[in-house]
Amino acid sequence: MMDIKTYMNDVGQCARKASRAMAKADTSAKNKALTLIAAAIRRDADALRAANRKDLDAARANGLAEAMVDRLTLSDKAIATMAEGLEQIASLPDPIGEISNMKYRPTGIQVGQMRVPLGVIGIIYEARPNVTVDAAGLCIKSGNATILRGGSEAINCNQALAQLVKEGLSGAGLPSDAVQIVETTDRAAVGELITMPQYVDVIVPRGGKGLIERLMKESKVPMIKHLDGICHVYIDDKADIEKALKVSFNAKCHRYGTCNTMETLLVARSIAPQVLPKLAELYGTKDVELRADDEARAILSGYQHLTTATEEDWRTEYLAAILAVKIVADVGEAIEHINTYSSQHTDAIITEDYTRAMRFLREVDSASVMVNASTRFADGFEYGLGAEIGISNDKLHARGPVGLEGLTSLKYVVFGHGEVRE
Amino acid sequence: MMDIKTYMNDVGQCARKASRAMAKADTSAKNKALTLIAAAIRRDADALRAANRKDLDAARANGLAEAMVDRLTLSDKAIATMAEGLEQIASLPDPIGEISNMKYRPTGIQVGQMRVPLGVIGIIYEARPNVTVDAAGLCIKSGNATILRGGSEAINCNQALAQLVKEGLSGAGLPSDAVQIVETTDRAAVGELITMPQYVDVIVPRGGKGLIERLMKESKVPMIKHLDGICHVYIDDKADIEKALKVSFNAKCHRYGTCNTMETLLVARSIAPQVLPKLAELYGTKDVELRADDEARAILSGYQHLTTATEEDWRTEYLAAILAVKIVADVGEAIEHINTYSSQHTDAIITEDYTRAMRFLREVDSASVMVNASTRFADGFEYGLGAEIGISNDKLHARGPVGLEGLTSLKYVVFGHGEVRE
Numbered sequence: 075m076m077d078i079k080t081y082m083n084d085v086g087q088c089a090r091k092a093s094r095a096m097a098k099a100d101t102s103a104k105n106k107a108l109t110l111i112a113a114a115i116r117r118d119a120d121a122l123r124a125a126n127r128k129d130l131d132a133a134r135a136n137g138l139a140e141a142m143v144d145r146l147t148l149s150d151k152a153i154a155t156m157a158e159g160l161e162q163i164a165s166l167p168d169p170i171g172e173i174s175n176m177k178y179r180p181t182g183i184q185v186g187q188m189r190v191p192l193g194v195i196g197i198i199y200e201a202r203p204n205v206t207v208d209a210a211g212l213c214i215k216s217g218n219a220t221i222l223r224g225g226s227e228a229i230n231c232n233q234a235l236a237q238l239v240k241e242g243l244s245g246a247g248l249p250s251d252a253v254q255i256v257e258t259t260d261r262a263a264v265g266e267l268i269t270m271p272q273y274v275d276v277i278v279p280r281g282g283k284g285l286i287e288r289l290m291k292e293s294k295v296p297m298i299k300h301l302d303g304i305c306h307v308y309i310d311d312k313a314d315i316e317k318a319l320k321v322s323f324n325a326k327c328h329r330y331g332t333c334n335t336m337e338t339l340l341v342a343r344s345i346a347p348q349v350l351p352k353l354a355e356l357y358g359t360k361d362v363e364l365r366a367d368d369e370a371r372a373i374l375s376g377y378q379h380l381t382t383a384t385e386e387d388w389r390t391e392y393l394a395a396i397l398a399v400k401i402v403a404d405v406g407e408a409i410e411h412i413n414t415y416s417s418q419h420t421d422a423i424i425t426e427d428y429t430r431a432m433r434f435l436r437e438v439d440s441a442s443v444m445v446n447a448s449t450r451f452a453d454g455f456e457y458g459l460g461a462e463i464g465i466s467n468d469k470l471h472a473r474g475p476v477g478l479e480g481l482t483s484l485k486y487v488v489f490g491h492g493e494v495r496e
Numbered sequence: 497m498m499d500i501k502t503y504m505n506d507v508g509q510c511a512r513k514a515s516r517a518m519a520k521a522d523t524s525a526k527n528k529a530l531t532l533i534a535a536a537i538r539r540d541a542d543a544l545r546a547a548n549r550k551d552l553d554a555a556r557a558n559g560l561a562e563a564m565v566d567r568l569t570l571s572d573k574a575i576a577t578m579a580e581g582l583e584q585i586a587s588l589p590d591p592i593g594e595i596s597n598m599k600y601r602p603t604g605i606q607v608g609q610m611r612v613p614l615g616v617i618g619i620i621y622e623a624r625p626n627v628t629v630d631a632a633g634l635c636i637k638s639g640n641a642t643i644l645r646g647g648s649e650a651i652n653c654n655q656a657l658a659q660l661v662k663e664g665l666s667g668a669g670l671p672s673d674a675v676q677i678v679e680t681t682d683r684a685a686v687g688e689l690i691t692m693p694q695y696v697d698v699i700v701p702r703g704g705k706g707l708i709e710r711l712m713k714e715s716k717v718p719m720i721k722h723l724d725g726i727c728h729v730y731i732d733d734k735a736d737i738e739k740a741l742k743v744s745f746n747a748k749c750h751r752y753g754t755c756n757t758m759e760t761l762l763v764a765r766s767i768a769p770q771v772l773p774k775l776a777e778l779y780g781t782k783d784v785e786l787r788a789d790d791e792a793r794a795i796l797s798g799y800q801h802l803t804t805a806t807e808e809d810w811r812t813e814y815l816a817a818i819l820a821v822k823i824v825a826d827v828g829e830a831i832e833h834i835n836t837y838s839s840q841h842t843d844a845i846i847t848e849d850y851t852r853a854m855r856f857l858r859e860v861d862s863a864s865v866m867v868n869a870s871t872r873f874a875d876g877f878e879y880g881l882g883a884e885i886g887i888s889n890d891k892l893h894a895r896g897p898v899g900l901e902g903l904t905s906l907k908y909v910v911f912g913h914g915e916v917r918e
Contacts, residue, residue, distance in 0.1 A: 094835065098859050171858060177880060183869050185879045188857065192891050275891055296718065296892050317914030324916035413516065422910075435610065435909050436593060437520050447605050447912025456917070457607045457908065458599060469614050469697055469905040470718050471893040483891040486879065487857050488844075490869025492739030494746035495878070 078258065082266035085221055085254050086273025089194045092251040093219035097191050101168040103246045104214055108164040111242030112157040115207070118238060119153050125234040126203065133201075133227050146201045146227055156207040159461075163211040166460045169478050170217040173487060182493045187484040191217035193275040195481060196267050197463075198289065200281045201225030206235045209278075210253045212463050214243070216481040219252045221274065223267060226259035233257070268293040276481075278464050283391075298476055300441075300467035302391040303333030303419040305449040308408040308434070309349055310425035311342035317446055318349055318424040323356045324448040325422070331393050333465065334420050334442075334452040338388060338398040340408045346401050347373055362395045369401040388415040405430045409437045416440055418467050420452040441467055441474035500680065504688035507643055507676055508695025511616045514673040515641035519613050523590040525668045526636055530586040533664030534579040537629070540660060541575050547656040548625065555623075555649050568623045568649055578629040581883075585633040588882045591900050592639040595909060604915045609906040613639035615697035617903060618689050619885075620711065622703045623647030628657045631700075632675045634885050636665070638903040641674045643696065645689060648681035655679070690715040700886050700898075705813075720898055722863075722889035724813040725755030725841040727871040730830040730856070731771055732847035733764035739868055740771055740846040745778045746870040747844070753815050755887065756842050756864075756874040760810060760820040762830045768823050769795055779819065788821040796821070810837040827852045831859050838862055840889050842874040863889055863896035 096104075115122065126148040133143055169189050176186030195218050199205045206224055213220035224232045232255050240250035256263050268277055268289055277297045279286045286299050307325050309318045325336035341349060350370060354377045357364060365383040366374055374380050387398040388411070402408045405423070412421050422444035423434040431445045442452040452475065454462025459477030466472045472480035518526075537544065548570040555565055591611050598608030617640050621627045628646055635642035646654045654677050662672035678685050690699055690711055699719045701708045708721050729747050731740045747758035763771060772792060776799045779786060787805040788796055796802050809820040810833070824830045827845070834843050844866035845856040853867045864874040874897065876884025881899030888894045894902035 094859075094861075097861065179878065179880055181873070181878065183866075183873055183878075185873075188865075190861070193861070296890075314914065320914055320916050321912075328917050437516075439516075439519065439612070439615070440907065442908040442910065443610075444605075444910035445912055446914050447910050448916045450917035451603070451605055451607075451910060451912075451915070452908070456601065456603065456605075458601055468718075473905055474908040483895055485862065486864040486874070486896040488864065488866035488869050488873060490743075490844075490867055490873075492736065492742055492868050493873070494742050494870045495750050495872035 078260055078262045079266055081258065082256075082263055082270065085256065086194070086270045088251040089219040089221050089254060090273050092249040093191070093193045095249045096214070096217045096219050096252050097170075097193075099217060099248055103248055104168065104217070105164040107214055107242045107246035107248050108160045108211055110245045111207070111211070111239050112160040114238040114241055115153060115157045115160075115235070118234070119150070122148060122153060122231065122234055125230040128230040129228050138227060142201065142227070146203070148203050148231060152204055156204050159208055160211045163215050163461055166215065166478060168215065169482050176489070182491060184489040186487055188487045189482050190485050192481055192483055193218060194273055195220045196223070196274045196277045196295065197221070198223045198264060198267070198277065198279045198281065198285070199225065201227035203228050203231045203235060205280060206232050206255070207239070208461075209463065210239050212461055212478060212481060214248075214252065216478045218481055221254050221256065221267060223256040223264055229259055264289075265292065268295055271295050280464055296471070298464055298466050298468070298472055298480060300333065300417070300419060300465045302417045303335065304338065304389065304391050304415065304417040305334055305336050305419050306338050306340055306412050306416055306421040307336050307449065308340040308402070308405070308412070308421070308423045309342060309345060310405055310408075310423060310427060310430055311345040312427035312430065313345060313349070313424040314426050315349060315352070319352055319356060321422065321424055321446065321448050322353055325450055326357070326362060326397050327360050328448070328450045330395055332450070334449050335393070336397070336449050337391055338400065338415070340400050340402050340411060341370070342405075342408075343369070343401050343403055346370065350374055350399070357397065360395060362397055364397055364399050366399040367401060370399045374399070391417070405434060409434060412438050412440070419465070420444065420449045422447060422449050441465070500682055500684045501688055503680065504678075504685055504692065507678065508616070508692045510673040511641040511643050511676060512695045514671040515613065515615045517671045518636070518639045518641050518674050519592070519615075521639060521670055525670055526590065526639070527586040529636055529664045529668035529670050530582045530633055532667045533629070533633070533661050534582040536660040536663055537575060537579045537582075537657070540656070541572070544570060544575060544653065544656055547652040550652040551650050560649060564623065564649070568625070570625050570653060574626055578626050581630055582633045585637050585883055588637065588900060590637065591904050598911070603917075604913060606911040608909055610909045611904050612907050614903055614905055615640060616695055617642045618645070618696045618699045618717065619643070620645045620686060620689070620699065620701045620703070620707070621647065623649035625650050625653045625657060627702060628654050628677070629661070630883070631885060632661050634883055634900060634903060636670075636674065638900045640903055643676050643678065643689060645678040645686055651681055686711075687714065690717055693717050702886055718893070720886055720888050720890070720894055720902060722755065722839070722841060722887045724839045725757065726760065726811065726813050726837060726839040727756055727758050727841055728760050728762055728834050728838055728843040729758050729871065730762040730824070730827070730834070730843070730845045731764060731767060732827055732830075732845060732849060732852055733767040734849035734852065735767060735771070735846040736848050737771060737774070741774055741778060743844065743846055743868065743870050744775055747872055748779070748784060748819050749782050750870070750872045752817055754872070756871050757815070758819070758871050759813055760822065760837070762822050762824050762833060763792070764830075765791070765823050765825055768792065772796055772821070782817060785818040786821050787818060789823060791823040792821045813839070827856060831856060834860050834862070841887070842866065842871045844869060844871050863887070
């Protein structure tokens with residue numbers, strides 16, 4: 075194989091060229107490609123499983139952790155879900171070419187905006203074959219070309235999937251280079267991918283905080299990314315206790331490993347003696363460790379899994395059956411704490427007080443801010459985006475769950491009749 | 497003075513703190529600040545002129561070029577325009593807090609988006625005192641804090657203006673640190689400003705290509721920027737000749753030094769013999785040099801200021817009475833040329849053909865794409881944004897002229913009634 079720099083440069087050039095064709099592709103061609111890929115995946119399920127077995131054998135031989143092997147495994151259900159996911163993307167409205175807000179100006183020109191693709195999307199992800207198909211599908215529908223760099227442990231399965239994607243693209247008359255898989259497992263390829271702004275318009279890293287921090291340091295291409303999810307629920311003293319219990323339990327215990335899981339619970343001082351013992355009963359059923367500040371510990375004394383919170387806990391994403399608990403004076407102190415320690419992912423208030431709810435919504439500087447709902451709802455599907463390429467904690471471009479629209483941009487269009495500037 | 501790093505760190509901290517207060521400031525307080533600053537500028541016009549004279553004396557003593565001295569000069573008219581500009585910004589609708597698209601989801605939650613400020617905007621600009629006031633006004637209205645770093649030649653005038661801005665902010669009950677001027681002319685301050693992502697959310701550089709390229713290399717903060725404006729007009733063979741002449745003349749000759757001025761004219765082969773001689777007559781009245789390819793030169797032979805275009809000319813922003821001219825086969829070749837050489841700023845087609853107009857709009861990958869209108873219209877005021885902080889050639893976040901909305905972001909808001917994720 076030629077050297078990595080030359081190889082990635084070629085991949086980039088092909089992607090840029092394919093992106094021009096994808097940008098002008100019509101809706102029916104893009105949808106046809108998606109349904110053809112779905113059909114090919116169902117047709118070749120056996121071959122995909124065989125490729126996946128090669129990856130799994132190599133992974134076990136290399137002593138990969140069992141959790142990683144789990145994520146790498148392509149079950150029958152996973153194959154069916156991939157195909158259905160593509161058909162779902164096909165059924166979404168095409169965002170590209172949409173013209174909005176055309177308004178006449180006093181000069182006679184008419185000005186508005188047209189939604190267009192970003193161009194080339196680089197996606198860097200771990201050894202999860204389903205991401206290959208999801209990401210390819212979203213990029214095709216949004217008229218972008220994409221370069222996919224999956225975890226090296228999934229290389230056989232990813233290459234098999236890439237073949238089916240290319241078959242679908244060609245079958246719909248679209249350039250097969252619109253979706254390219256990086257064919258080398260050499261890590262230098264990632265270094266090239268994130269430093270080719272001439273070919274790549276945006277990088278979407280999907281992986282752990284370590285990976286993303288590393289990429290951030292070196293990338294010359296803008297990223298749509300979130301580092302971590304330190305999410306809060308604040309139980310106000312005007313909260314409906316039933317809602318507070320239900321939401322606080324769900325936000326922590328529905329799933330521990332997700333980025334929209336609550337990691338810190340804030341409770342208003344005057345309602346804490348009422349609400350904390352009841353919550354402890356619920357969390358006790360799941361053996362959740364409560365890392366509480368002094369005031370909360372006094373109320374929770376006797377709880378089986380009670381420990382002491384330190385400053386470090388306010389900054390920690392546990393991704394486990396652990397919850398930091400802190401007593402605050404009021405909604406003002408809750409907002410102050412959240413704006414200091416939150417990762418700006420998702421934060422919720424539980425209250426029946428209108429003014430406090432509105433204040434919390436306005437002043438908490440996070441991608442998703444909620445009243446009386448579980449932080450677990452922060453998700454592209456739950457928000458009705460139909461799909462999700464990732465979540466952004468940044469403020470520029472896209473914020474919160476990112477669907478098809480996040481892979482697009484708006485350009486200005488002007489309809490004139492020979493007007494000139496006086 | 498303390499060392500630059502410590503100083504800029506303090507400035508950043510103060511800005512971050514002020515940004516929290518600005519984010520929740522109500523519309524009337526922000527408008528009051530803007531009108532108070534306008535009044536103070538009118539009241540202190542004499543003092544501003546005196547501060548400006550100090551800058552001008554120093555600039556002349558340092559041998560500053562006369563064109564730079566011109567831009568540095570604060571005329572009576574410039575002072576009046578600054579004050580009026582602030583009042584105009586006050587009269588614009590407040591973008592902040594606007595909630596849109598609240599929709600019920602099957603789970604019972606209601607999801608939509610709220611427009612919020614970006615936080616802290618760093619603005620780096622040349623020695624133009626009016627930018628100080630315009631930029632401060634836009635940031636105040638959009639609920640952001642700002643750190644302004646103007647050209648060192650304008651330091652006296654900028655400090656005098658900053659005092660009036662702070663007076664207006666305080667008078668409206670807003671934190672005076674919401675607008676800070678970097679008080680040192682040491683260039684190391686810029687290096688600090690663009691590498692404090694913890695305090696600065698976005699940098700808006702306003703200056704020449706050299707400055708921006710330098711900043712791009714070192715910045716750790718996202719930028720809203722454009723490097724250059726290599727704008728095209730394509731005269732299709734289905735063009736209305738009168739419109740073609742009017743627009744092509746205006747796009748080049750209305751002003752030479754602006755980024756939305758046409759730099760390359762593309763003409764369809766079959767209409768070139770008809771349109772180029774007439775255009776030469778018009779450009780001849782302004783002594784515009786025409787750098788033409790071989791085919792165009794054959795038609796233009798005899799034109800007084802005719803020279804030969806090289807590959808380099810397709811990539812050049814002249815900012816002068818020079819125009820590159822190229823013959824193309826059709827709209828397809830025109831689009832191909834533009835997508836290869838354009839700086840993705842603004843490009844226009846002149847045609848009466850509906851299908852070609854629509855194709856050009858869809859396929860030209862530039863921030864502004866126009867049919868039958870002068871590229872000179874690519875401007876925040878002409879587009880009806882009411883104001884302009886700059887123009888973006890990037891695709892992420894903001895594209896084209898950037899007004900108040902470009903200084904904001906959307907966060908998700910969720911209204912619940914105790915819903916949890918099943």
